[in-house]
Amino acid sequence: RAYAERAVKNGFDDNNLYNDELLKLDDLDLEKFKNLKSIVGSSKAATKTNEIDVNRQGFTDEEYEEVERIQKKPKKERTPEEEAKLREVNEKRKQANNARSILRAISIRMPLLIYGADIDINEDVTLDKFIEIVDHASWNEFMPQGITKEVFKDFIKYYDPEIFVVAGRKIRDIARGADELSPTERVKQIAELFSSFKNPDKETVLTPWRVVNMHLGDCLGGYNFYDKEYYKVLEEPRYINYGEVTKTTLDNKNVKILEINSKTGLYPLYVTYSIFKTRCREYLESELTAEIEEKLWEETIRENIFIICNTPMAKHITKRTLVGYKDIPINATYFDNLNNMMKNKSKQFINRIDRPNYWKKKGVNKMKFDAVVGNPPYQEMDGGAQASATPIYHHFVETAKKLNPTFISFIMPTRWYVGGKGLDSFRKEMLDDIHLKELYDHLTPENIFPNTNIRGGVCYFLWDKNYDNRKDLTRVVTYEDNKIIADVLRPMKVEGIDIFIRDSKAVNILRKVFSKNDTSVMSDHISVRKPFGLEGNFIKTMDFHETKEGLKNPIKCYGRAKTIGYIERDLVKTRSEWIDLWKVFLPYANNIGTELNDDNQNTFIGEPQSICTETFLVAGTDLGLNKTSSKNLSNYLRTKFSRFLLSLAKNSQHATSKTYRFVPLQDFTNKSDIHWSKSISDIDKQLYTKYGLSQ
Known part of the structure; x- marks a missing residue:
């Protein structure tokens, strides 16, 4: 035992x-x-x-x-x-x-x-x-x-x-024992049991109870089981009131709230408890017997809470969380292949859950959900190379909007801000959406989902059908290491820029940098991925040699971890005209723009008769570089100025030519207004002066 x-x-x-x-x-x-x-x-x-x-x-x-x-x-x-x-x-x-x-x-x-x-x-x-x-x-x-x-x-x-x-x-005894407790104590015991369950590495199957409280506490209010810093569980939940938002949702006994993609039931548990407490306020404290509380809990489950799951077991888990082993029906259903439904059959999905009889309810009018909440799946394997995955969460957001609720609040990765496979139209839709009222941006995803690998961060948002951010702007709250580092009202969109600039201070910096007429940018002078057509594992093939020995026409080849070797020149079929040029190699993968430590952009000079594998991108082949100017370009890309501007268009470890869209092109010759012979820190100071920036 x-x-x-x-x-x-x-x-x-x-x-x-x-x-x-x-x-x-x-x-x-x-x-x-x-x-x-x-x-x-x-x-x-x-x-x-x-x-x-x-x-x-x-x-x-x-x-x-x-x-x-x-x-x-x-x-x-x-x-x-x-x-x-x-x-x-x-x-x-x-x-x-x-x-x-x-x-x-x-x-x-x-x-x-x-x-x-x-x-x-x-x-x-x-x-x-x-x-x-x-x-x-x-x-x-x-x-x-x-x-x-x-x-x-x-x-x-x-x-x-x-x-x-x-x-x-x-x-099961712990779960069964919770049924004997008051609703407040039962919620605490179920949450404590969940805290012992482990999230598999790099997965977000379980949304921690702390995160459910933080997400819904920030967006909808209601009864919250954590202190204001979300460090400590409270003995008695605190009430968070956001006026009309809370009054319409968690402080409303007539509300209908839908969770999509329930796996644990913790989101509806938070919602149920808050609405249950609203119902309790209609009674004197002396009248609130255990029987009355149980009746009010059951009424809340029956009338206010609606749940969509992905599998039968997810439905059973959710039911266990909400009603334990009691014989109380819940409004929960599951869809075979919910992801496919959201992606390809959203109209069919909506038509189905819109009908009262789908939920075993009476009436002919369409179901009206006041709020849609949850944690959608983030990606699904797409059958591509090296366990390639495609984002899926945006389909859940788009479908939720089609349901026409008053409020929507989801938690999801921040990849959509600047990139992500298939996310361009979603990003445009979010940036143009006048109903996006609040965005909570967590730069350090480890604080939300420990032991995961969500490079770039996690966000949750509040969408309000009756809000117009053209007049009132969007509130953007930025968290880093569990602390709020910015809380501002700002436009989601910056004129002329089709991505979300998450750092509000950066908007003014960009305006200064691009206030000069005809500012050319580095993205026009950086190669596509796989510049010479060689994959990363090329260095493990027979064609890659440690020395020039025995080769007819050897050229130098740089690979992963700056492995240096030699290959026959005639093996290069792609952009062979770059072989004899001075150029700069820069890593395709780096930490800039992610929550990991900035790794200082390890650029280096590519001398004539040199190439690289797809581990690197190539810069400056069309700039007529020589030994000196290629060194100047390499140093420029290492400056804080350049790295900061790169970070604005990048929030994963992958750098493409597009991520250099905000890095202005400089004159790298001796005629430049920048003295390139100085140290990198001194070059930074010159760039700050040139663009009217402070340290």
Whole structure:
């Protein structure tokens, strides 16, 4: 029981979940784990779980004492047999630890599915039962891509069946126990249980309860379970009132609020609690018995909350969160392939959920949703090279607008500000949308979704059908490291610029830079990706040589991590006319414009008879550069001035020629108004003076 409780507390990120079979892996088993690793990778435990001696696992007392005795002996006194025994034991432990780190990617997804399991509370969830009760669509949604039920069945034998059952029972007992609590205490207990569930690395399956409170607390108000800094859970929720917005939504017992893409039920839990508290205000405190509170909670669920899920299991999980094990129907439904519905059949989706009878409601008039909220899926694999993914979240925003609610509030990546595959028309629509009232811009996504890889940041917004930002502007609140660093009213769009400039101070800087007539920009003088037609892995092919030896007409080739080698000149079929020019190489990938530390733009001179792989872009081939002017261009691209302007058009690690659209072209010759022979910091000062900027 102690082992099982610890496994629950650690969200199944726990060594005690596994049995001694991991210490008996043969070559066939090791090959199976190798294949599994190629699908899910491996990951380290988030917490140390070795309070129980894992070194002792898998050994009888006699074997353990024997190993301990050998370890205590001085090395020079050990026999060859004893040394061999220690090596064998250490190798087994190492293999077992590697296996656990691979299984972890699957195990940490189990608690949420056990929590939502739609079976009798008295029936145990065994490993076989677990596979049976999760439908195929939900399995594919919640498990790592490529881990089918058939694949998982091969690894069941490495789990401790008793600990799995007891841990599963503990999760369900906590959820069942919450049903006996008052609504306020129940919400807190469910939220605490969710805090033990782990988000898989680089995924946003679970929106943390803190983020739900922050998002809806910032946009709609209502009853919030965190302090103003969102650091600490409060004993009693605080009420946030934004006047008309709150009055129309979370302080309105007649409201209809729709969540799209519910996976955990935490968004509707926040909404339900706030509307429930509004209903409670119609009673004297002395009248609010447990029975009355339960009646008001059920009325709120029945009349105010509507939910769309992606799979049956997501619906079960959401129901568990809202009503526990009580026999209370909820207005929740799921769509097979919701992503495809949003992308290709939004009209059909709207026609379906617009009908009262779809929700088992009476009436002939269309359903009117006052607000649409949620956390849409961010991307889906598109079958392209190297696990290529396409954004999907914008389709959810567009469909929500077609539903014609009064308010919309979604949380999503900020890639749409400046780029992103297929996001150009969405960006234009958002920048032109007069109803965008508030935008909350989080520069550091780790503070929202820890252990994810959402380069560029995360945002949430409030769209208000009755608001006109042409008159009243848009409120843009910028967060960095959990602190507000800017809170301004500003236009979303800057004249002549078709991207969102997230730094409000930068708008004035751009105006100054481009106030000079006919300002040419660097984007016109930077190559496309793969400038010479060579892929990044070219340096691993037979055509790439470490030396010139044996080559007829060698030219230098720069590759990943500034690997330098040589290739035959006639292999270059693309832009071969650039080979003999002076030029500048600059990384295609860098941290500028992301939440990662600026890595100073590692440009370098490309001398004649040199080329590069797609790791680099090429600048200045049409500028008639020589050795001196190419050095000047390289230094210019390293300045703070240039890097800052680059960051405005870039919020991922990928730099294209387009991202240099705000970097003005300079004269890199000796006739320039900039003294290029000075240090880079001095060049920066000259540029600030030239464009009338302060430090």
